[in-house]
Amino acid sequence: MGEFGILSLVPPLLAITLAVTTRRIILSLFVSIWFGAVIYTGGLGVGQTFDWIIEAIIADSGFHAEILVFTLLLGSGVALIWRLGGAIAIQEVASKRLETRRKVGVVAWLLGIALFFDDYANTAIIGNTMRETSDRVNISREKLSYIVDSTAAPVATIGISGWVAFQLSMIDEAFSNIETEAGVQTPDVFTVYLESIPYNAYAILAIVMVGVIVVTQRDYGEMLTAERRAWQTGKVNDDDADPLQEVEGNLSDPITDRPMLRTFLLPIVILVAVTIGSALRTGYDGQPVIESLLAGEFATFVETTTTIAGNGSWTTALVWGSFAMVATAFTIGIGYDLCTADEGVDAVLEGFELMLTAVTILILAWSISTVADALGTGAYVATLVEGTIPVTVFPVAVFITATFISFTMGSSWATMSLLTPVALSVAFDLTGGFGLAPAIVGAVFSGAIFGDHTSPISDTTVLSSTFTGADLVDHVRTQAYYATTVATVVVVCYLLYGFFGVPPLVFLPVGVVLLVGLVYGLSEFDANRRGIDIGARDVDLVEKDADADHGKSPEGSN
DSSP, X not given: XXXXXXXXXXXXXXXXXXXXXXXXXXXXXXXXXXXXXHHHHSSOOHHHHHHHHXXXXXXXXXXXXXXXXXXXXXXHHHHHHHHTTHHHHHHHHHHHHOOSHHHHHHHHXXXXXXXXXXXXXXXXXXXXXXXXXXXXXXXXXXXXXXXXXXXXXXXXXTSSSHHHHHHHHXXXXXXXXXXXXXXXXXXXXXXXXXXXXXXXXXXXXXXHHHHHHHHHTOOOTHHHHHHHHHHHHOOSSOTTOOOSXXXXXXXXXXXXXXXXXXXXXHHHXXXXXXXXXXXXXXXXXXXXXXXXXXXXXXXXHHHHHHHHHHHSOHHHHHHHHHHHHHHHHHHHHHHTTSSOHHHHHHHHHHHHHHTHHHHHHHHHHHHXXXXXXXXXXXXXXXXXXXXXXXXXXXXXXXXXXXXXXXXXXXXXXXXXXXXXXXXXXXXXXXXXXXXXXXXXXXXXXXXXXXXXXXXXXXXXXXXXXXXXXOOHHHHHHHHHHHHHXXXXXXXXXXXXXXXXXXXXXXHXXXXXXXXXHHHHHHHHHHHHHHTOOHHHHHHHHHHHHHHHHTTOOOOOOO
């Protein structure tokens, strides 16, 4: 076990508890880092606290620094688009085509699935694109944050993205250790990864869950509270909310005399194109992509494309893409005489300021992860279950362990790096082979994403709240009900697999049916418990959608 044992759990759990109870996320994170430094040094720990914060910024060969630059530049791009009237233009178009809450929710869900190449870019683009439109039809910011967050990491982990390269490297590391220690031939890493995708049940079912929620328009738990507030009063955020980004309040007034759709769409298109192109360029090393496609070797084409995408530097590509977005918006502003150069620069600086809170929270959240790593939190949790679980429930045990590590560290990637080698090694010892490997890999990835979704110190949770303009704690609390529902179904699926050998081809459809049943059952139960008439609510929604079509403001009735 880790040197600090159970004490290693104190800082991340303290951060989460303080964040939820005080709603002061920055103070909560800093106090928890400082507390970890006291444990680590046995003294006052001030110097160690700031050493960890600095280390978090420059960690991973500049990975975190690039994310910070990307976030700041994206804020500037948003500010420029807002200043040039792009948000007004997209609202005018959306009001003609997306006239109901269901349509807005479905479009946000489908866009989240389509932008599979990076979870950070996914949250930024969908959050900024859909925020004004969802406000118009009175979708709560909590609901939009849920849609964005639950189609970010889940989609990226099963698509062609930087996640794939990381996942492959973790599997490869685990197999290398087993090969060295046991002297056996290990399976092909890429094949195991492909076979693990159906076992990544949380990612798959979380995406399905979003679809069920937005199509049925049924809610429960604290999301029902948030949505009911938005339906009845038009308040997309709670009165006590402290949004991480509030464009309307923090930026100059937009230009309203010439709103042009190109001022919104062109910078976004450039962001996506430059990001994907740059990532593929940095990952390309002479692989025969076109040749394999022309030869009809589809499997080779998919593997080669995935390798290129996986080897690409996505964080660097995001920086280039966000800069291209800013440059495009700036050029449009000057070229169409919408603003002067000085006004454009002012908007860029306002965009930086817009993101300062999010950047601060990201740095502190990464610092908590650094603290957990220094205290051995992940290793301690992993060793608690190592060698004590029977093979039939081992996938469930791995899922729960990954969830707890991810929840306390706030990092899916840190969880994968800590647990994948350990879990695969234990699985090999339990079975004497690699037949269980795909299921264990899927369970690690599932738990890592679920823990990430329920943790207020997760970077993707922070960014989802930021780009949708939601309160971070409100987002976590409302999303937790849905994430936990999915996780419960995932446990059932893994138990079916472990005890009865039910394959993903069967347990995933069963999981979808269970999700639909739970959504209907829990929404009915919660509505009846609160005395809400589901039918009356649906009529109320139709009336408000009709009001939105005619530009009327929603009335605040109870």
